[in-house]
Amino acid sequence: MSPTPADPEAWNAYLAEGNAKQARKRVAADVLVRDPLGRVLLVNPTYKPGWDLPGGMAEANEPPEEAVRRELREELGRDIGLLGLLVVDWVAPHGPWDDQIAFVFDGGTLRDDDALRPHDQELSEARFVPLETARELVSERMRRRLDAAVRALEDGRPMYLHDGTTDW
Template identity: 85%
Template sequence: MSPTSSDPDAWNAYLAEGNAKQARKRVAADVLLRDPLGRVLLVNPTYKPGWDLPGGMAEANESPEEAVRRELREELGRDVDVLGLLVVDWVAPHGPWDDQIAFIFDGGTLHGGEALRPHDHELSEARFVPLEEARDLVGERMRQRLEAAMKALREGRPTYLRDGAPTW
């Protein structure tokens, strides 16, 4: 017989046991930031090939939007306002990795013309580039998400991808 909510301690232990058996998802959170010319901000990670949108992996029990804010503070010394959700991408298991949920948030347009410089060892460079150049600098998976993010901006609604492909 399963415990009921009338015994809070037994109920919480029962729920904790179920929680411990459930799958855990890796969560990535990136942000699309533009400058007044419409160029997009890319970063060059030191730990993998190719350029990327700024952001990174969420820590345990950290929301995706807080993860992207933390990553930008750590890596670029910049506080960013998250203006909305652009993309959610479920990424199938690949190589040594389990599946993942990847988010792209709208960070809006940065004004002021200040240069963004890496603040830690994870990035070698950060720069605004025209969208056409960005498409060539990022890997295929990020290219698909970037295209979906630009479409979401134009259409004013977020997009769901399944392994980089639109589902509907």
């Protein structure tokens, strides 16, 4: 017989046991930021090859939108408001990594990019580039996510991707 909420201590122990068996997902949160010319903000991480959208991995129990805000403060010294969700992408296990959920948020247009420079050792560079250049600089996985984010902006609604595609 399973415990019931009538016995809070037993009920919480029962729920904790179930929680311990549940899958844990890694969460990534990035942001699409443009300048007044429509160029896309990219960052060049020092810990992996290639360019990326600004953002990073969420910490334990951190909401994705807070993770991307934190990453932007840590890496670029900027507080950038988020205008909404553009993409959710379930990423299949790859290499040594388990699956993850990746979010891309709309960071709107940044008008003052004078102070846009790395503030920690995780980035070597940050700059605005034309969309086509951005597509060439990022990984294939990020390119699919970037393309979906741009489509979501145009369509006015978020997109769900399954490992970078809508073919699910």
